[in-house]
Amino acid sequence: MTGAHAETGAPPRTHYLNASYGIRSWLLTTDHKRIGILYLISVTFFFAIGGLMAVLIRLELATPQGDLFQADVYNRLFTMHGIMMIFFFLIPSIPAVLGNFLIPIMVGARDLAFPRLNLFSWYLFNLGGLFTIWALVHGGVDTGWTFYTPYSTTYANTHVIATALGIFIAGFSSILTGLNFVVTIHRMRAPGLTWFRLPLFVWSLYATSLIIILGTPVLAITLLLLAAERIVHVGIFDPALGGDPLLFQHLFWFYSHPAVYIMVLPAMGVVSEIVPAFARKKIFGYRFIAYASVALAVLSFLVWGHHMFVAGMSIYAATVFSALSMLVAVPSAVKVFNWTATLYQGSVSWETPMLYALGFIGLFTMGGLTGVMLATLGIDVHVHDTYFIIAHFHYIMVGGAIMGYLGGLHYWWPKITGKLYSRFWSRISAMVIFIGFNVTFFPQFILGYLGMPRRYHAYPPEFQVLNVMSSAGATILGVGYVIPLVYFIWSMRYGRDASSNPWGVVGLEWETTSPPPTENFETTPVVTRGPYEYPHRQEDPGAR
Amino acid sequence: MPASAPAALAHHFDSREQQREAASLGMWVFLVTEIMFFGGLFAAYVVFRSAFPGAFAAASLRLDVLLGTTNTAVLIASSLTMALAVRGAQRGRRATVVLFLVLTMVLGSVFLGIKLHEYHEKFVEHVVPGAGFRFPGPGAGHAQMFFVLYFAMTGLHALHMIVGLGVLTVMLVLAARGRVSAEYYNPIECAGLYWHFVDIVWIFLFPLLYLVGRHG
Numbered sequence: 001m002t003g004a005h006a007e008t009g010a011p012p013r014t015h016y017l018n019a020s021y022g023i024r025s026w027l028l029t030t031d032h033k034r035i036g037i038l039y040l041i042s043v044t045f046f047f048a049i050g051g052l053m054a055v056l057i058r059l060e061l062a063t064p065q066g067d068l069f070q071a072d073v074y075n076r077l078f079t080m081h082g083i084m085m086i087f088f089f090l091i092p093s094i095p096a097v098l099g100n101f102l103i104p105i106m107v108g109a110r111d112l113a114f115p116r117l118n119l120f121s122w123y124l125f126n127l128g129g130l131f132t133i134w135a136l137v138h139g140g141v142d143t144g145w146t147f148y149t150p151y152s153t154t155y156a157n158t159h160v161i162a163t164a165l166g167i168f169i170a171g172f173s174s175i176l177t178g179l180n181f182v183v184t185i186h187r188m189r190a191p192g193l194t195w196f197r198l199p200l201f202v203w204s205l206y207a208t209s210l211i212i213i214l215g216t217p218v219l220a221i222t223l224l225l226l227a228a229e230r231i232v233h234v235g236i237f238d239p240a241l242g243g244d245p246l247l248f249q250h251l252f253w254f255y256s257h258p259a260v261y262i263m264v265l266p267a268m269g270v271v272s273e274i275v276p277a278f279a280r281k282k283i284f285g286y287r288f289i290a291y292a293s294v295a296l297a298v299l300s301f302l303v304w305g306h307h308m309f310v311a312g313m314s315i316y317a318a319t320v321f322s323a324l325s326m327l328v329a330v331p332s333a334v335k336v337f338n339w340t341a342t343l344y345q346g347s348v349s350w351e352t353p354m355l356y357a358l359g360f361i362g363l364f365t366m367g368g369l370t371g372v373m374l375a376t377l378g379i380d381v382h383v384h385d386t387y388f389i390i391a392h393f394h395y396i397m398v399g400g401a402i403m404g405y406l407g408g409l410h411y412w413w414p415k416i417t418g419k420l421y422s423r424f425w426s427r428i429s430a431m432v433i434f435i436g437f438n439v440t441f442f443p444q445f446i447l448g449y450l451g452m453p454r455r456y457h458a459y460p461p462e463f464q465v466l467n468v469m470s471s472a473g474a475t476i477l478g479v480g481y482v483i484p485l486v487y488f489i490w491s492m493r494y495g496r497d498a499s500s501n502p503w504g505v506v507g508l509e510w511e512t513t514s515p516p517p518t519e520n521f522e523t524t525p526v527v528t529r530g531p532y533e534y535p536h537r538q539e540d541p542g543a544r
Numbered sequence: 545m546p547a548s549a550p551a552a553l554a555h556h557f558d559s560r561e562q563q564r565e566a567a568s569l570g571m572w573v574f575l576v577t578e579i580m581f582f583g584g585l586f587a588a589y590v591v592f593r594s595a596f597p598g599a600f601a602a603a604s605l606r607l608d609v610l611l612g613t614t615n616t617a618v619l620i621a622s623s624l625t626m627a628l629a630v631r632g633a634q635r636g637r638r639a640t641v642v643l644f645l646v647l648t649m650v651l652g653s654v655f656l657g658i659k660l661h662e663y664h665e666k667f668v669e670h671v672v673p674g675a676g677f678r679f680p681g682p683g684a685g686h687a688q689m690f691f692v693l694y695f696a697m698t699g700l701h702a703l704h705m706i707v708g709l710g711v712l713t714v715m716l717v718l719a720a721r722g723r724v725s726a727e728y729y730n731p732i733e734c735a736g737l738y739w740h741f742v743d744i745v746w747i748f749l750f751p752l753l754y755l756v757g758r759h760g
Contacts, residue, residue, distance in 0.1 A: 187565050213580075234689075241688075244592070
């Protein structure tokens with residue numbers, strides 16, 4: 001982790017990576033930057049496990065017969081894929097890695113408000129992961145990541161409690177991170193850094209933190225009740241004992257729908273940083289994007305019912321949830337239009353982060369538009385529990401959130417490590433991921449529309465062509481994810497040293513050195529202008 | 545807490561004022577998460593009480609309203625002593641802080657003692673949910689739901705009380721060692737916020753659980 005810096009001959013500058021050495025200096029660190037790197041290692045590990053499950057799923061689905069796994073093994077595979085990816089990768093990815101690293105720097109502070117709490121939440125996160133991996137090793141869990149009752153409370157014979165406990169614990173890690181961000185953004189801003197001078201990344205993580213704070217405790221109590229019901233056999237959710245299985249679904253989706261925005265809002269924040277940086281232009285409609293983040297956070301709590309249209313909800317409730325769900329399109333579209341408008345007459349350069357950001361905009365738009373389709377009652381009932389749903393939310397979560405995460409990682413990697421990665425290979429990887437993603441998931445829209453149900457390990461033979469396409473695409477996607485892993489690790493050892501501002505962009509994080517010193521800034525910065533103040537291009541009339 | 549001078553200022557804060565505000569806001573945000581945490585249980589209560597109003601009223605009559613009322617009074621008194629402890633801390637009066645913290649802890653322990661006694665009675669009367677549950681009448685299953693919620697809600701509340709007693713013990717040690725002063729009293733203030741929150745949860749639990757069957 002220490003990188004080579006000896007060749008220059010000059011005495012090495014002290015920064016957060018070489019300020020101290022040894023495993024203790026990492027495991028007991030309270031430096032938000034080091035904790036960000038600890039999270040990076042953890043989430044990469046969990047992503048690999050979740051990815052492995054995805055590989056096995058796509059392998060099984062290459063043929064119509066259930067020939068590789070039995071049905072109940074397949075159930076465990078997709079359950080663990082969902083749990084690992086959602087709770088242990090997507091939710092912590094951008095906030096806990098990039099947010100941890102960047103928020104204090106972006107607000108001009110020396111650390112998050114509660115540094116020890118920050119370290120504690122990393123330990124909680126891994127403890128939660130350990131419980132879940134224990135369940136995985138001892139036979140897994142087969143309820144689906146949604147733990148629907150009464151299946152999860154009464155019938156499932158797998159490690160429901162251990163897994164639920166793992167998610168419960170990881171949830172508290174997420175709550176503490178959100179709390180830390182909110183307090184930091186409120187109380188630790190540098191002199192002159194007003195709310196409307198904050199980078200939009202900070203705005204979107206603020207909105208994300210609000211969702212985490214308000215939603216996650218509800219999931220926690222729900223999982224606790226689920227465990228209680230399973231252990232003591234009292235009927236809170238079990239209809240045979242007077243309980244209400246729909247209550248579980250309401251409580252579960254009250255968190256788990258907003259959780260979608262926990263995953264995608266931070267990615268939107270990343271895109272809002274990258275687009276103006278590589279268009280060399282002030283972002284269009286700063287306030288609208290900022291307010292749209294908060295609007296999404298608020299709306300996210302009002303639409304959970306659209307997961308339950310066929311679960312036995314009154315038609316009036318369903319109509320209201322349908323209408324509210326469509327409202328989500330408004331702030332989402334505000335963002336997409338503003339990013340696009342920022343590109344207009346900008347001097348756009350095709351650096352790797354920009355490729356990821358543009359990929360995000362396209363794929364998120366696809367996911368968002370199919371989301372509006374699904375908010376419509378008639379279509380939702382028709383394609384409910386089919387691959388159309390799978391394709392839709394993978395466009396948001398993989399096409400959206402992971403593209404954003406990788407874009408952000410590429411954008412800030414020189415700042416985080418002080419090293420430059422291969423420009424050629426990184427651009428190749430962005431293209432490979434974009435192509436692989438579309439080949440994997442676009443066929444699933446068609447499969448779903450034709451009626452292929454989700455969660456089955458076998459399917460009618462007429463669906464094979466599209467499924468083989470999807471599995472082939474997953475292979476490309478998998479390769480696309482391995483390439484960055486290789487050149488990132490490579491760059492840490494062999495990469496050229498990055499200057500403090502390798503992209504030549506504006507932003508507080510680029511004013512400190514790469515990697516930053518432990519205290520982030522030599523002196524507390526004083527902010528006198530907005531975050532995206534690029535010179536106007538009027539003096540260059542021949543450009544277009 | 546940093547083990548240095550009483551007016552400890554952590555390295556990443558610019559001023560004591562900033563540190564105090566951050567700690568206090570952090571506690572408030574934490575209490576918001578607590579409200580949502582209990583909120584899930586309250587939602588379940590609303591669903592089942594509106595589904596089975598009769599059974600809930602009948603089951604509620606089995607709770608000891610005298611003990612419940614006593615406990616309510618005990619907790620409100622403990623909130624007063626807690627507030628006086630915080631006030632003492634703000635004025636830098638070590639003896640006052642210690643005295644009122646001890647009083648708060650005594651009252652908290654009295655509450656838990658009475659609660660334990662009530663739980664014991666429920667065991668004796670076979671109204672603890674599970675295989676041994678006995679309740680006369682046709683609505684036994686629904687009455688059991690009331691007791692599930694009763695034990696879940698008061699149990700979670702009692703757990704918060706126990707955590708609170710632990711926190712107050714730490715505060716007591718800090719105060720006794722002179723680590724609390726008029727310049728640096730955030731820990732006591734935050735512990736106070738937590739204690740008041742736990743009390744307020746009980747103020748909601750008491751009528752919802754003890755008084756359901758007695759209003760008409």
